[in-house]
Amino acid sequence: MSENRDRAPSLTAEAAPESSLDRAAPAGALSREEAARRVARVLWVTLGLNASVALSKIAYGHASGVLSIRADGFHSLTDSVNNLVGLLGVHFAARPADAGHPYGHAKFEVLAAGCVGLSLLVMAYDVLTSAAARLTGTAAAQQLDPRAFVVLSVTLGVNVAVARYERRQSEVLGSTFLASDAAHTSSDVLVTLGVIATVALVQAGFPILDPVMALGIAGFIAWTGVQILRQNLRYLADAAVLEPHAVRDVVLRVAGVASVHKIRTRGSPGDIHVDLHVQVARHLDVVAAHRVTHWVIDALKSQLTGVTDVVVHTEPAAEGQKFNPMPPE
Ligand SMILES: [Zn+2]
Ligand SMILES: [Zn+2]
CATH class of the missing domain: 3.30.70.1350 (Cation efflux protein, cytoplasmic domain)
Structure with a gap:
């Protein structure tokens, strides 16, 4: 500062050199870059788990001929697609501020999280239409043999673990994508539980409860999707x-x-x-x-x-x- 005082005052303002205060590193606990790296790591782990769940369901469904498990496997594959969308969003969001985006790129992650909300609306629609198909007889009722039950239970366990892991990391890292995807994975848990419960109810002689269950599950999934969309639109707005x-x-x-x-x-x-x-x-x-x-x-x-x-x-x-x-x- 002292050299400024010695300099002759000028009548027009000049671009002054930054003071040391302005160059000081932010005091935040975790830099944006480091947080983004950790979010990406969580997403890669989740992607690996989701892909194994999907492939084992598809392989089992294919080998055993149980169509509902194979269909559920293809649904699990969309979870991996969501993870890839998240990785893309987080990758762009982590880029430092530049002349074109002086406030940074963080909203790319919010956009990716909004996609998770949209995918839940598609999932709700899918649950409804497949239940309607079973109701009108254009699709066979779902069946589970004991081995299929084991496959579903194992993947259920993986989904529960993934949802909890994502939820915890979303809080630590302040990541809206992880929070949204955790809500989505929790919906997957509900869908799988619904498949098991529906098959049990149908086999116990209450086929009418199939569409009732489907309606309830689809309603919950759609509600979760709308909540995710609302939250991320609030961030964008x-x-x-x-x-x-x-x-x-x-x-x-x-x-x-x-x-x-x-x-x-x-x-x-x-x-x-x-x-x-x-x-x-x-x-x-x-x-x-x-x-x-x-x-x-x-x-x-x-x-x-x-x-x-x-x-x-x-x-x-x-x-x-x-x-x-x-x-x-
Ligand atoms: Zn300053
Ligand atoms: Zn004032």
């Missing part, structure tokens, strides 16, 4: 993602700060953008006020999970307004 008081509580503890207003947040859980007005002690000069501004930015990035970008409009506090004491120089 810049809905608020943090409670303003959560931001205010952090900022009001920063030295030099008197008050805060016009708090706005948007983005998705792993990529939250915050902008706000901060009123600082009015005796501070520009250099000190700039320092306070960066304390605010660092406090928000380090104390609120998922905050990646903070823009502060700094203004002087009112005359006589109380402010947090500044630390000794």
Whole structure:
């Protein structure tokens, strides 16, 4: 700063070199790049599991001639397709901000997550139409021999494990795709349970319960799909993602700060953008006020999970307004 003071003042503003504060690395726990790498790893593991489930169902269905298992296997194959869509979305989302996308590319992941919601609507439609086909007699009732039951139970276990794994990682990594895909995998669990229950009910002499079950399952899947679409559309439409008081509580503890207003947040859980007005002690000069501004930015990035970008409009506090004491120089 001292060399600036020695330089003769000019009448026109020049592009000033960034201060060291502006070049400081973000204080967040996990960088966007590292989080993206971990999300991709989760998706590769999930892809491997989903593909093995699908291939074993198709192979068994083919060998045994049980059509419903083979069909279920092809459905499981679409889970792997979803994983690939997720990998693509996360890959694009991880690219750093550039001149064309100065706010970064995080919304590519939100778009991919929206595709998961759409695929659930297709799945609900499929459950309904195949039940209707059985009802009208154009398709045979589902049958399960004991070995088929074993195949379904094993794949059910894999699905439960995948859903739990994705759910936990989505929270740790702030990934909307993993959260959406976890909800989708939970729906798969329900579908498989439905297949088992329906076969049991039909064999026990209650065939009328087949369409009733199908209606219930399709309704639940469609509802899950709509929830996923709604949530991700909210992210795309810049809905608020943090409670303003959560931001205010952090900022009001920063030295030099008197008050805060016009708090706005948007983005998705792993990529939250915050902008706000901060009123600082009015005796501070520009250099000190700039320092306070960066304390605010660092406090928000380090104390609120998922905050990646903070823009502060700094203004002087009112005359006589109380402010947090500044630390000794
Ligand atoms: Zn700065
Ligand atoms: Zn203001």
